[in-house]
Amino acid sequence: MKKSVITIAVATTVGLGTIFGGVTVKTEAESISGLKGEQTKIQDQRSNIKADINSANDKINTLQRQQADVKSEKKRLDFAIDDTTDKINDKTEKVKSTKAEVAKLQAETKVIKERIQKRNVLLKERARSYQENGGMVSYLDVLMGSTSFNDFIDRANAVATIVQADQEILEQHEADKKELLEKQTRVETNLASLQKMLVDLKNMNQQLSAQKKEKEKLLASLKDQEEEAHEGMLDMQEREQILAAQEAAIKRSIQNERERQAREAAQAKSNQSKSGSSGTSSTSSGSSASSSAPKVSSGSFTRPAPGVITSTFGARGGSFHYGFDIAKPGDNVPIVAAADGEVYVSHYSSSYGNVVYILHNINGQTYTTVYAHMRRSLVGAGATVKKGQQIGVMGNTGDSRGQHLHFELYKGRWQYHAAINPSGIVPL
Template sequence: MKRKLVIATLSLSLAFSTYTVSAETLSSIKEKKEQNRSEQNQTKSELKANKNQQDHTVKQIEDLESSIDKTLSQIGAKKESIKETKASIEKLKKEISVLEKRIKERDELLKERVSSMYESGGAVNYLDVLLGAKDFGDFLDRVFALNVIAEQDKAILEEHKQDKADVEMKKGQVESELTSLNKDLKALEGLNQKLTAQKKQKSSLLAQLEKEEEHLHEHIMALDEKNDLLSAQEAAIKAEIARAKKEEEERKKREAAAKAAAEAAAAKAKAEEAARKRSSNSGSSSPAPTPAPTPAPAPTPVSRDFIFPTQGIITSTFGNRSAGMHYGMDIAQRGSAVPIVAAASGTVSRAYTSSSYGNCVFITHYINGQLYTTIYAHMRTFPAVRSGQTVSQGTFLGYQGNTGASRGQHLHFELHKGPWNASKSNAVDPRPYIQ
């Protein structure tokens, strides 16, 4: 009992000290509001830098597209040249086979001629022919005929020589054409690889561009919107702390009542025990002593942990993206009525339609002396709760949607450990805080 009192005192003093911390938080919010203008300027320059980065990415994509076109036309030209080379090789091969056939045939002919010349005694044969002339006229005819035969032989030999040289030359040509074909095929392979790489680079640049746009949109917030949020938050923090204080008092009352009931029960049990002892002293047997009744348990406090605010899969986690910081967690599920609920009890600081967050809700929570802010963005329709409203964990806020700067239906959920500020410096990864 004594220990219980100590714990009660401790938690009371802790509660008071944290209320003081929150008062400091409030003054820091005021400071934040004053800083807003300079932050706004910083945001503007960040947006400009982001815009420049986007322009740069677009330029890179355009450059890449023209290189891809160039590569494609190079591939086309290479393929055409490969086709031509192959046709030329075929033509050469045909010419070679014609030449080789002719050479073979002529070889046969020449062999026959040479052997017949040897058989008939070669040059002696010429003399026989001439000497066999009947008269001078016949002799002249024979000389002429022999000359023609000699000329023909000479021409055949010349042709033969030429054809053989042609075959050698064309074979050489085929060799060099084959070499150039292999070179072209290798070049084509290289070009295809280049094209694949360029296409990959382009798709990654496109993805980057998309993220940059998303990032850009998600963070555009007008100065007025920021100041409205801060003012609404101040009021919500005060209301939430008052609510938490009241809840704490009610809890204490309940605990005191439970304690009194437990004490009364214990006193009653003690009296009964004393009465039993008296009666057992007069009797012979002693019954087993009844254990003291356990005091009624204090009502369990409402769970203060966060719950998943909606159903679906986590499509994007908290943390750095290529284009910058993602301050929340995206949860998405298809369907026209995927409900979004409050992740914990709290006070709605704002429920409105933002150009970037779409239909959204900001809730201030005060849990075990710690201030939190949760944000639910891109709801399908205007939120089902209003600014200033007290909500319990699980209170329906609206449906998953695609309003504001959003690409596809999802819930963008942010958790800030402390109050929300324009620079989102209190944003934390919500996942470890969810049951």
């Protein structure tokens, strides 16, 4: 976009010579076709910038879609994290109860082991007493001491029962012990698998959280990219606005030129003796400049505002300052046109705030001056202004820190980032 602008600036210089009361060198047909050519070039630029705006819009839409996708993935991860957290809590509870069960079984086994030990001691003691007393002999004594056969049977059964009972109790104890130990083994195996599950779940949760963090990072970067694209688009929209205003100014110039030519033709026809005189119709200043307006210089340019220079043209902290800053406190600090000219933009911009663009023709050279951050503008597009005429009030609108005038100068028409150093041209 930037390259094509340069040719326009040259065309402007030639084309506008007639409108601003300069010497008419070109023929009338040439002056209008020059303006028309200029208009076509601006239209081309506008369609280029519109295409750029469209592609920026597409990019923003894509970034927004990507953000929506990432957000839904993040939501899915949130659900998964909630789910594993629930499971972790559940398994932790189960591990706790299983551990209690293991402890209970261990206690029960201990009890039964003690019982077995006691029974063993008892049986050993009994066996020892059998041996000491002749073992089975004493049983025999018991049996021999029977008074009758029936008594013998009873006594024999009693002895057998006692021996069997001892054995059965011991066997039962052993069986209980075995069962308890088996149960304990089962529960311990269960505990081990629960603990492994818990570890797995915790690992999974960690992984999910890491993924979520990654998504959050991605989302933040997408947001940054969208903001950047948005800022770029605002910048382009602003340029488009200025180009539209330039086109409108050229249309007005064509109209003025046609009217002037018609007037000249009519005058030449109706009055042969008189020669054409009135060219441009410039409204006289009607200057409302307050007492604090700067003294109007005698040259082509004058200082655009009273106050101190707070920033000059050039590199400024990593960026480039395309103008001069003049600051003065007060509610009604006047800003004046730096030279005679035509206002072709007077609007509000997010960066420049209330801003006025004036086109000048100084000895055949076209210049553009820009007055930014004004509290308010007093002129509209199409207005003709005189050097030193108040065009606005100093302010702090747009991207501005503190009340000041940001003043820019261009050779030719406004071009993106093509402002020149006004020092030496405009008395500052």
